[in-house]
Amino acid sequence: MAIGFLGTTLDRVGKGAERWNKWRPTVGLCQQPDLLVHRLELIHCEDARDRGLAERIRDDIAQVSPETDVRLHAMQLRDPWDFEEVYGALHDFTSGYAFDTEYEDYLVHITTGTHVAQICWFLLTEARYLPARLIQTSPARRLDTERKASGIHTLIDLDLSRYDRIASRFRRERQETLAFLKSGIATRNAAFNRSVEQIERVAIRSRAPMLLVGPTGAGKSFLARRIYELKRARHQIQGRFVEVNCATLRGDGAMSALFGHVKGAFTGAQNARDGLLRAADGGMLFLDEIGELGLDEQAMLLKAIEERRFFPLGSDREMESDFLLIAGTHRDLRGRVTEGLFREDLFARINLWTFELPGLAGRREDIEPNIDFELERHARELGRQVRFNVEARRRYLAFATSSEARWAGNFRELSASVTRMATLADSGRIDETLVEEELQRLRRAWQSDGPDVTPLRTLLDDEVMVGLDLFDRLQLESVIGVCREARSLSDAGRRLFAVSRQGKANPNDADRLRKYLARFGLEWSAVVSHPDG
Structure with a gap:
């Protein structure tokens, strides 16, 4: 043509x-x-x-x-x-x-x-x-x-x-590409912006494997799919996007899922199976949590990456598959190499382009644009526009960006939180009541996750809690811990000010401690008699 x-x-x-x-x-x-x-x-x-x-x-x-x-x-x-x-x-x-x-x-x-x-x-x-x-x-x-x-x-x-005007058009198109990779979110995190800019260059110019490193829920899978869609839009790739979580693969099932098998290769193999590598021929294979693969699977994967050939389980006939690879992990693969749990040659092969994806706790400045993005996605998928009231938005943002918000599930957890409020919002408005219900839901979930939860949430008003710097929160938690171990207000004061009181002629440790607690609206009786004590 x-x-x-x-x-x-x-x-x-x-x-x-x-x-x-x-x-x-x-x-x-x-x-x-x-x-x-x-x-x-x-x-x-x-x-x-x-x-x-x-x-x-x-x-x-x-x-x-x-x-x-x-x-x-x-x-x-x-x-x-x-x-x-x-x-x-x-x-x-x-x-x-x-x-x-x-x-x-x-x-x-x-x-x-x-x-x-x-x-x-x-x-x-x-x-x-x-x-x-x-x-x-x-x-x-x-x-x-x-x-x-x-x-x-x-x-x-x-x-x-190149010519200036054409170059400027390329620059505009490149900015559109970067926004596409970031899911349209104007991220304010400098480190993430630099990573995405490099990913864009590599995605367009290279067929080498990429390694995305970050905690669960940081967006590795979503970014891998966006890279695939970018390369497909540039006619650099025609096949499917095939995704597998390696943490779900074990034993013969892992070999079979990745490389396929012939009929009768193992107990229960009643029919032949092509496998995911074959399904990704001409396209892209995303192996999330690649660090969980067994050493045998790692050896076969290395051969498949380098030679585009592999043996299905139980077969003496090689299959071919020309695929692009993106791997994801939350683990320190270099450390696993040292421990003998990950092949050094495979790590070297996939470590050419490694990009760190920070979790939500490392990108708190991006919480607000992500909230807007989730509301827009909700509107596209359900055809229903939802917005925050001004005070409800301020309240939710204050909590979401505070040190109290753990966001253990990262962006996935934030997405779920916004989706819940949008679903329950009457007349398309998220009000203060809905926000308070959601904050309580998140607190209960995080409290059940482990011992990280501090008694401050049950001692302080929400307004005071969200206004605390991390420095003040950690200091106050330590002070309360001493108070609950002490026999009295004076005993707690002597423990807390054991060094500085030596330089005072008439130290009043109890008064000093009482004034410190009052800064946060707390009284001694409330601190020591609280059910958490």
Whole structure:
């Protein structure tokens, strides 16, 4: 399948029967003896003169190459020498075209059209917006009378400098790509922004494995799928996105799930199975929690990555699969190598591009845009717009960004929290009552998770609690712990101020402690008699 401009000068040469003795690049492209053009997308200007020429060229091609389906495309270009206009028009054309690279081979004919059009064709092809090769046609040599009309063709490469306006358009598109990888969230975390910028470059330029490291719920799976969608949009990948959590694979089941098996390979193997590596052929395989794989599976995976071949379980016949690999883990794989739990050669193979994904606790500045993102996603999926009341939003954000919020499940837990409130919101409004119910639900969940929970939540008002710096919270927790072990207010004061009281002529440790507790609205009796004590 070929794409090209109508040659308003070269394609117009000759009149009547005489035109068959002249070289016309568009007709000649379809006359190449070793190149069959099944379909030609011929772009021409909208005016009647060029439209008439395009129709004549289509009719002439039908005579010399009846197998070629010529499709005419009228394009409005006020100035065919304006880079920005031509690039924009061709970019829109390619973006809207339904490429099918699995069944069709694409060529871009750059002989016709202005030099500006040729440069734009090259840039679009180089950036993979066009999944095509460039082809140039030219007249045959004088002595080659047999090819006088058809001419010859050459696959070529170009080396062209960039232009400011085109470069600025690339920059805009790159920003859109970065936003796509970040799920459209304008992250405020500098470290995460740097990681995503590098991931974008690597995703477009490399087929090497990537390793995403971060806690459960940090978004490894979601980011892997976005990388896949980006590469697919650039026509760099055609197959499926196949995801597996390696922590769920054990024994023969792990081998079978990854590499497939033949019938009778093990007890219960009543039918043959292709396996996930085979399913990912031509696409992308995401192995989450790769550190949980057994050593045998790791050895076979290394061979599959390096040679694109592997043996299904119980088979002596190798299978092939050409896939891109993204691995995810929350573990320290280097440490597992030292412990003998992970193969050093496999780690070296997947460690070329390693990116750290911080958990929600490390990206608290991104909680607010993530809340908005989750509400927008809720609206898209359910067709129901939900918003916070002003005070409810302030209350939820104060809690969500405070040191009290553990977010052990990271972004997945935040998503669940917002979804619950959006689902329960009457008339599409999340009010203070709903927020308070959700905060209590989160506190109960975190309290049941383990001993991290402090008595401060039951001693302090919510307003006081969310306003505490981590420094004040840790200090106050320690003071309360001493108070509950002491026999009296004075005893607690002596323990807490054992050093500084030495420099005072008349130390009043009890009064000093009482004033400290009063800063947080606490009294001694409440601290020591509380049920948590």
